[in-house]
Amino acid sequence: MPLLRLIMLALAYLLPLCVWADSIVMVAPRETALTRNFVEALSSRLPTDTFEVRLLSSTPAPDSASLLITLGQEALHWRLRQPIVTPTIATYVTLDGLQQLHDEVRPASVQILLASAKPERQIILAQLLIPRLDTIGLMFSEQQRWQTRFWQAAAIQRGVNLYSRGIPGQDQLPRVLTNVLNQSEVLIGLDDPALYNAENLKTLLLTSYARNRVLIGPSAPFIAAGSLSTTYSSPENMADSVIDMLQETWRPAAIRYPDRFSVLSNQQVARSLGLPPPDDAELMRRIHAQEQSR
Incomplete structure (x- = not known):
């Protein structure tokens, strides 16, 4: 690699990226509604002559790019296989997917921006929705047991107890769920597709609400399905976060x-549980204020 290129890359780690990133390439596995929304949000925040989108099925990202932005798990796997040192921001990577990367070397030139809900942020939300909250319930499949350390650290930070239980098999879900609900005041779903999926959704919701317990969903799609509330990052939020980086x-x-x-x-769920209708804008403001106060 030419000496000048090496010097430029070394400086990239020391300077804000907006100073030098004159050629930004986003690599996505395919075109979807999410891809289009994210690209539109990001391109509107960048000079139009610096931003280019490439699909994995088309020409690979050029070596001349100053910065790569990958979208999703597949694109991140592609980037990690490339013999390049181009600084890369890997977006829309989930905690569930992150575990699958444990055998791959993650170089210093790659930063990962998660799409999963931040544990501490979810706990703050639960505390705002349920005053004097004491104990949070958490369930996980054996594959995602490793995530519980993040939740334990967040619970300690927020001064609440965490009652967590693993589910060894799908047939054990009703029993473990009932136990967790009996020992806690709110159930928070984590990024665990083996557990929080369409097949289990009815059991999760009906059992929780039959015991007058709140379910904080692991992601935005769970709200329309019947969970009470969640924090999430929209394509616009994700684009703004990339610009911040x-x-x-x-x-x-x-x-x-x-x-x-x-x-x-979900306003209807709040009413059915006898809770005040949540003001999402106010909840976001208060969560942000508490994060900033730290």
Whole structure:
């Protein structure tokens, strides 16, 4: 690699990316509604002559790019297989998917921006919705047991108890769910597709609400399905978070949650549980204020 190129890459880790990133390429596995929304949001925040979108099925990203932005798990796997040192922000990676990367080397030139809900943020939301909250319930499949350490740390930070139980098999879900609900005041869903999926949704919701317990969904789609509330990052939030990263000093091999987020609640579920209708904008403001106060 030419000496000049090496010097430029070294400087990239020391300077805000917006100073030098004159050629940004986004790599996506395919075109979807999410891809289009994210591309539109991101391109509107960048000079139009610096941003290009490539699909994995088309020409690979050029070596001349100053910065790569990958979208999703598949695109991140592609980037990790490339013999390049181009700084890369890997967006829309889930905690569930992150576990699948444990055998792959993550170089200093790659930062990961998670799409999963931030545990501490979800706990703050639960505390705002349920005053004097004491104990949070958590369930996980054996594959996702490793995530519980993040939730335990967040619970300690927020001064609440965490009652967590693993589910060894799908046939054990009703029994474990009932036990967790009996020992806690709110159930928070984590990023665990083996457990929080369409097949189990009816059991999760009906059992929770039959015991007058709140379910904080693991993602925005669960709100329309019947969970009470959640924090999430919209394509606009994710784009703003990427821009924030471009204005900071590079953090080698960092794994981060988006700084920007939204709150989405189900007003009908709140009424059925006898709770005040959530004001999503106010909840977001108060969560943000508590995060900033730290």
